[in-house]
Amino acid sequence: MIAAYSRASRSYRNGKKSFDFDPDIYGHLTVKQSLKQAQHDKCAFCESKFAHISYGDVEHFRPKAGWRQQKGDALSRPGYYWLAYEWANLFLSCTLCNQRFKKNLFPLQTPKRRARNHQEDVAAEDPLLINPAVDDPETFISFRKEVPYAVSGNARGETTIRTLGLRRVELAEQRRKHLGHVQALRNLVEIGEEPYAAEARSLLQRMQQNTEEYASMTRAFLR
Missing domain, CATH: 1.20.5 (Single alpha-helices involved in coiled-coils or other helix-helix interfaces)
Incomplete structure (x- = not known):
């Protein structure tokens, strides 16, 4: 019994089996309302107010089901399954930032430091995407009129702008x-x-x- 459980657990951890996530939990109306309030009714990434035209998406900063280091890469599994319902990993995003641009992208400066399962620590990672709940975006991104640019050409600012389509x-x-x-x-x-x-x-x-x-x-x- 223990051996069978261990094999099944390994199958999920190495991506051979996929986790089933319940969107009625992380996407519940109360979650969306709390995120809207915390984010002042704005998309966490592009700062647009969109409630008058869209419900918006509950976006997982670290992708729950699978991840890509860069656009064009094959989807790697598992994703950050243990963070699927973690409040600190959830943002409210406009549909374009989430579905057209970010999708499953989560690039790291040092890919070998990526946490691959719940036994590893995401604090050891060095994400190239700015986390608006932790980082001050203006440290990394500023504007020339309406055009965003990476402050002093920093990699995190440029990667965030490119990954989220902030120059669209x-x-x-x-x-x-x-x-x-x-x-x-x-x-x-x-x-x-x-x-x-x-x-x-x-x-x-x-x-x-x-x-x-x-x-x-x-x-x-x-x-």
Whole structure:
């Protein structure tokens, strides 16, 4: 009995058998609502507010079923199965960031340090993707107008931008529209006519808060 159990366990750990995950647990409405609140109704990756057009996806930062080091690689199993229901591994993402771009990608700077099962420690990994719950994204990514770039050419910033499609045309168009409003408000401040300048300053201060859409880009633009 013990030997049979051990063989079955090894089959899951080495990827010969696949785990069955219950999306009704990690994708439950209460989980989505909590993530929306924690993320200020924004996609964890592109900072877009999308609730008016999409339910969004509960995204596993470390992929649960299988992973790829880079685009084009075969899917390697098992994934991070032991983190499938772990709160710290869950984010709310827009559909494009999750389904069109990130998918099962989880590149490491040192692939041999990858945790392959629940007995290994993910803290030993060196992910190339920025974890918005742990890292300060602005340390790695800034903006030239609406275009994101890796600060000092750092690998984590560039890999995150590329993997998540953060330079995609549709997203750039939305950011450009947003910056048009920011620029108009800054012009009012510079003109200095009150009370309009005071109102514009107040709006600009609010637009730089983390609760607001594209706040990191707005802060970079106004520096």
